Amino acid sequence: xxxxxxxxxxxxxxxxxxxxxxxxxxxxxxxxxxxxxxxxxxxxxxxxxxxxxxxxxxxxxxxxxxxxxxxxxxxxxxxxxxxxxxxxxxxxxxxxxxxxxxxxxxxxxxxxxxxxxxxxxxxxxxxxxxxxxxxxxxxxxxxxxxxxxxxxxxxxxxxxxxxxxxxxxxxxxxxxxxxxxxxxxxxxxxxxxxxxxxxxxxxxxxxxxxxxxxxxxxxxxxxxxxxxxxxxxxxxxxxxxxxxxxxxxxxxxxxxxxxxxxxxxxxxxxxxxxxxxxxxxxxxxxxxxxxxxxxxxxxxxxxxxxxxxxxxxxxxxxxxxxxxxxx
Numbered sequence: 001x002x003x004x005x006x007x008x009x010x011x012x013x014x015x016x017x018x019x020x021x022x023x024x025x026x027x028x029x030x031x032x033x034x035x036x037x038x039x040x041x042x043x044x045x046x047x048x049x050x051x052x053x054x055x056x057x058x059x060x061x062x063x064x065x066x067x068x069x070x071x072x073x074x075x076x077x078x079x080x081x082x083x084x085x086x087x088x089x090x091x092x093x094x095x096x097x098x099x100x101x102x103x104x105x106x107x108x109x110x111x112x113x114x115x116x117x118x119x120x121x122x123x124x125x126x127x128x129x130x131x132x133x134x135x136x137x138x139x140x141x142x143x144x145x146x147x148x149x150x151x152x153x154x155x156x157x158x159x160x161x162x163x164x165x166x167x168x169x170x171x172x173x174x175x176x177x178x179x180x181x182x183x184x185x186x187x188x189x190x191x192x193x194x195x196x197x198x199x200x201x202x203x204x205x206x207x208x209x210x211x212x213x214x215x216x217x218x219x220x221x222x223x224x225x226x227x228x229x230x231x232x233x234x235x236x237x238x239x240x241x242x243x244x245x246x247x248x249x250x251x252x253x254x255x256x257x258x259x260x261x262x263x264x265x266x267x268x269x270x271x272x273x274x275x276x277x278x279x280x281x282x283x284x285x286x287x288x289x290x291x292x293x294x295x296x297x298x299x300x301x302x303x304x305x306x307x308x309x310x311x312x313x314x315x316x317x318x319x320x321x322x323x324x325x326x327x
Contacts, residue, residue, distance in 0.1 A: 001036045002325060003078040004029065005102075007069060009045045009085045010052075015178035015208055017251060018108060019049050022084040023056050025107075025150045025320075032321050040076075042069055048207055066092045078102050080324060088113035105324055107150075114142070119323060123149040124249065125271075129279050129311055133319075141323065143316070149254050151314035154236040160260040169295060171200050173242040173261075175235070175252050178206025182268050182285065186215050188246055191288040193222050197295075201226045202238060244300065249276045253301075254313045262300035264291075279307070 006026055010016040026039050041053050041060040053060045063069045066089045073081060073096065081096060084107040093113035096104050106117040114120040121143045131145030172192065176184045185203055192201060203219075203226065205212065219226050232238065235252075236259055239245055245256035246264045249272040256263045267273040267282045276282045280301050283290070294300075301308070 001038055002033065002080060003076070004037055004039045004080045004082060005042060005073060005076060005078045006039055006082045007042045007085070008049075008053075008083070009043055010049050010178070011045060011208065015180075016049070016052065016206055017177060018084045018086065019045075019052055020178075021107065021150045021251070022082075023053060023058075024152050025082075025084070026058065027056070028150070028317060028321060029325065032318070033325055035325065037325070040078075042072060044069075052207075070095055073100060073102070080105060082107070082324075083113070084108055086110050090116070093117065103324070119143070119320075121148050121320065123147075123251075124254075125275050129307075131312060131316070143320065146254055146311040146313045147316040148320060149251055149314045150317065150320075151251075151255060151258065152236070154234075155255055155258050155314065158236040158240050158259055160240045169197070169199050169243045171202070171242045171244075173202045173204065173238060173245045173256075175204040175245065175247050176266070176268075177248060177250060177252065179208040180205065180211075180248075180268075182266075183211045183214075184246075184248065184266050184268075184285075185209065186211055186218065187285060187288055188266065188291070189215070189218055189226065191291045193218070193225070195292050195295075197292075199225070199243075202229060202242070203227070204229045204232050204235065204238070207231070244295070248272065249282065254311075257301065257303045257308055258313050260303045262298075262302050264294060264300055 006022055008018050008022040010019040029037050041058050042063050043049050044063055050060050070092055081102045082105045088106055088109045088111050090111055090113045093116040097116040104117045105119045106114055107121045119141045123146055127144035129146055131147040134142040174185055174188055185205055219228055239256045239261050240259045242261050245261050247253050248266055248268045253263055253265055265280055265282045273282055
């Protein structure tokens with residue numbers, strides 16, 4: 001039996017993507033393990049994150065600080081410690097590396113804490129979307145590239161035939177993450193609804209989205225064409241049934257391509273713009289007025305693009321599980 005402690009956070013700024021990915025990967029570890037695993041979660045986040053994880057059946061403990069986290073880790077001495085958050089404290093990671101005997105795994109982190117990890121995974125930053133497994137002299141392993149996105153099981157089974165993509169756009173999905181700090185959900189919806197085209201619009205927002213009242217005002221005026229969705233469980237199916245997905249860089253961008261639906265990408269910050277624009281067209285708030293011409297000319301990212309096919313999106317899940325549990 002492998003004893004695993006999983007540490008993740010989410011909030012209105014960062015959204016809940018790390019939390020959802022953590023739940024998904026924890027489920028894979030349990031379902032695919034040959035040795036059995038016991039997983040406990042730690043978080044510094046509020047009750048919304050605690051509820052999300054506990055409703056999956058996991059034990060989750062609220063910690064007030066990184067010092068509290070380290071004390072808990074020292075006391076429990078787990079076999080494996082997994083972080084999934086963008087800002088892992090390098091001092092905490094260094095203490096784990098130097099003072100504990102646990103294997104340290106870090107997902108989707110942008111701090112220097114990765115330097116202390118036995119295994120680090122960055123699916124969309126650091127390799128220009130090339131899939132790389134890098135083994136360093138000290139036996140640290142670094143995984144880069146879309147192959148190492150953690151997709152929920154339905155994204156491996158719900159796929160449309162690429163030929164099903166319609167020349168005429170009838171159904172559009174907007175999905176900008178759990179927080180959508182730039183409020184693209186509202187501004188892109190307004191831009192689309194100003195067009196004369198007769199399409200239906202689905203908008204998925206997360207629990208951390210704080211502009212719901214403003215969005216509802218727009219929806220009231222267009223209730224026959226627009227559906228607002230929250231706490232959605234069937235995202236893969238909705239993406240498959242859409243003719244176009246408009247989203248931000250990150251996992252939803254790749255999920256849409258996996259199910260076979262074209263994408264338009266709006267970056268939320270300069271880092272996303274810098275990373276994604278080397279490979280994909282991305283747009284900002286200043287480009288929303290261009291949506292009619294972008295859609296008319298079909299300047300989309302298509303799932304049958306040879307570059308996208310080479311990315312093997314989400315196909316590295318078994319490789320990661322084996323490396324974490326058995327090596």
